[in-house]
Amino acid sequence: MKVITTIHPLSPFLADVIAHPVISGVRINTVMPMRRPLEDGLAKIKKVAGAKDVWIDLKCRQIRTSHGFFFEAPEHPRKIVVGDTTCMLDCSNPRAHGVVRTPPWAELIITHKIKVDLSKGPVRCYLQDGYDSALIADIIDGNRLLMLDGPKRVVGGGESINILDPSLEIEGYLTETDNEFVTAAKKVGIHTYMLSYVEQDEDIAALLALDPDARILAKIESQKGIIWTKESFPKKYATHPNVSLMAARGDLYVEVGIERPDLIIGALKRIIKYDSRAVMASRILTSLRQGPRPTCSDITDIECMRLMGYKTFMVGDDICFDKGPLMLALDILRAIS
Template identity: 45%
Template sequence: GNGEEAVRVLAVDGDRLILEDGPRRVLGPGESVNIVDPSLRIAGRLTERDEAYLAAMRELGLRRVMLSFVEEPDDLAAVRGLLPEAELVAKIESQRGLSFAPRAEARLMAARGDLFLELEQPHHVLRALRQLLAVDPQAIVASRICDSLAWREEPSCQDVTDIGCLLALGYRTLMLGDEVCLRRDSVLAALDLIQAIARETPEVELRTRTRGARTQREPAHV
């Protein structure tokens, strides 16, 4: 979900949830629901589709896997059991995942889309970002980046300052969200914005990359 609606679960009836009020509209295909109560436990690790994807990767010699909602060692072990040479990125998206992060034998990602919704208080996301970077200085930060560019040509003030904050914290690898990536123009606008902010951030070391006849200076790993 995007966090714009919240409801209280009163009871569980088989595969149905009895809600106190709402949601105010019917959820559409592909929309997610975050159940943030710490008592929630999901049975199993991988779906049949997950296993099929991993089997296809093994046949094709692919190894890089981003694994969502990593919260304990068995989450990583389930993938490595099917793809032993997997290069894993553990997406940290919950409080339980934050607690596990120091023990995760994988590169970390601060997956802010769900992480922001799963934390007890909204401002705890800043502490979470610092915590993950302390554990993994090469951690990736993803989602809720340049979202305004998905809907308009000019970025919002919030997006500009958000990128500056992430760079100042020490993040050097940023991953855009789905909505921004639906159009080529919005992707290029987001990359240009990150580039411009990085140039004005003293802590960011710039490198030079040549493309054809053009030479561009860009932030390392961004």
């Protein structure tokens, strides 16, 4: 078994993680804050990593909150008509978040400009790994979402939002930050990237145009990505030495299994079927957040994924910030292997 782990760019225990015998590389989540210029920080990480890989996780078309806030309460209730649905914005019945009281609607600014067909009424979206949701009642300037019926908490910046409606259109692919990281990575000799939400051949081509020497882990995180895995990957990339797949279970579980959670099993089987080198990522040993004894389901999950054919695992953001749980996770993965 090989293991890639997420690590904070400023982690004080990076060297200890790199030295672990099960580690083949580390992942830098580009959502995490990093000092500028980027090439200085990447060069330091590359030096510590030595012969092991430093993977730059590019966010691409993954929709995230860039800022969240709540409307100033109007003096009188406000009516919004979306299609055949009339929504009343009435601040007289606030929601409670501890001592914080907010109106029963919110506005979130997201990282991408999008289009969603709201002609038939509000469209539901999902947050917090699918455990929270809200209705998109209006989209302002492409990247401001007027939210009703949730979220059930104050949402911070950088959180992923899943919009499953088939009418969703996302403007562009690689973001400005993605381009900055690719430029910096090339300067220090890093050519290993994870591409989020790969759904078409053009996504791979977009990165190769910036870095022809790129080694790519194409993150499969949506139903469109699963279709691409079956219809295009075997023909164009199955024998490509620098392009492989990643079963990115964080968003994939929400995208394909929000109504039928069991569908995640077929999606994971399909990914490893079409790429025997595929990486199994995220939702791994998350119970270590609660204590040093992992749940039975966490342990058996790893073995089930091994039996399915996965040989490389990636530990996600869940437990990467604390040295104790992360090192314990690496020890457990080594023991199971």
